[in-house]
Amino acid sequence: MAGDIKIQGVSKEYPAKGGSMLAIDNISMDITDHQFICLVGPSGCGKSTLLRMISGLEPISKGEVIIDGKPVQGTSPKVGFVFQEYTLFPWRTVQKNVEFGLEIKNVPPAEREKIAEKYIDMVGLSGFRDSYPHQLSGGMKQRCAIARTLAVGPEILLMDEPFGALDAQTRNILQEQLLEIWQKEKIKVIFVTHSVDEAVFLADKVVIMTARPGQIKEIVDIKLPRPRKRTDAEVNQVRDAILKSLFTEVKKLSDR
Numbered sequence: 001m002a003g004d005i006k007i008q009g010v011s012k013e014y015p016a017k018g019g020s021m022l023a024i025d026n027i028s029m030d031i032t033d034h035q036f037i038c039l040v041g042p043s044g045c046g047k048s049t050l051l052r053m054i055s056g057l058e059p060i061s062k063g064e065v066i067i068d069g070k071p072v073q074g075t076s077p078k079v080g081f082v083f084q085e086y087t088l089f090p091w092r093t094v095q096k097n098v099e100f101g102l103e104i105k106n107v108p109p110a111e112r113e114k115i116a117e118k119y120i121d122m123v124g125l126s127g128f129r130d131s132y133p134h135q136l137s138g139g140m141k142q143r144c145a146i147a148r149t150l151a152v153g154p155e156i157l158l159m160d161e162p163f164g165a166l167d168a169q170t171r172n173i174l175q176e177q178l179l180e181i182w183q184k185e186k187i188k189v190i191f192v193t194h195s196v197d198e199a200v201f202l203a204d205k206v207v208i209m210t211a212r213p214g215q216i217k218e219i220v221d222i223k224l225p226r227p228r229k230r231t232d233a234e235v236n237q238v239r240d241a242i243l244k245s246l247f248t249e250v251k252k253l254s255d256r
């Protein structure tokens with residue numbers, strides 16, 4: 001399947017006082033089906049670092065990330081990245097923000113406009129094409145950022161706490177919209193979150209990481225049918241099991 005990811009023995013060391021600091025320690029994982037993966041783990045365990053290494057934004061110290069048979073070396077159009085902060089261009093309208101990546105790819109203006117409109121509609125911003133970022137709410141800005149990332153046609157979508165700054169209600173709406181997009185576009189998503197509720201609502205698999213240095217502690221297969229109801233007893237049961245596993249890692253941190 002397009003956008004197959006193989007993470008093979010990946011480690012990351014950052015320079016630190018008196019030498020180096022091991023942030024990620026020998027992580028291996030394959031993501032080969034149309035899956036929604038959530039990464040959870042205690043603060044500082046290396047979730048963002050791992051995502052950035054998959055994206056090609058962060059050099060890998062040891063091991064390899066292989067996408068469609070090719071080792072990742074720098075960023076690739078196969079991979080889109082959505083950050084917690086919206087990173088929109090303030091001087092561009094919604095339409096022009098979403099067209100940005102297509103301009104870089106030299107897509108002709110008429111086609112660019114059409115593609116951008118499709119994704120602006122998909123994220124529910126059709127009434128705001130001519131608005132500037134400062135005229136949008138936080139949720140709308142994040143919708144725009146998602147449309148801009150999707151417009152260039154990535155096979156893999158990496159999302160680093162994309163809804164972390166939003167209120168609960170907006171967050172729930174965006175989670176549902178994201179799942180619809182994931183199903184429609186058949187992209188793989190790797191989504192970092194601090195919220196176990198969010199992970200259980202979204203994911204096929206929840207990857208629980210250990211306290212630093214980040215390793216994979218456990219991969220929980222969420223076999224619950226979709227669409228999921230946040231209040232179902234089964235959802236709560238899975239959430240509690242993940243919370244318990246995560247809690248032992250958070251406790252390790254506080255015991256240090």
Ligand SMILES: Nc1ncnc2c1ncn2[C@@H]1O[C@H](COP(=O)(O)OP(=O)(O)OP(=O)(O)O)[C@@H](O)[C@H]1O
Binds near residue numbers: 043047049
């Ligand atoms: N550019 C950098 N240079 C040096 N150390 C870094 C750098 N980026 C991250 N680190 C360190 O690497 C470790 C992992 O950081 P990272 O941001 O990947 O963790 P995280 O799990 O995403 O954290 P959080 O949940 O708090 O966002 C932390 O100890 C952090 O201080």
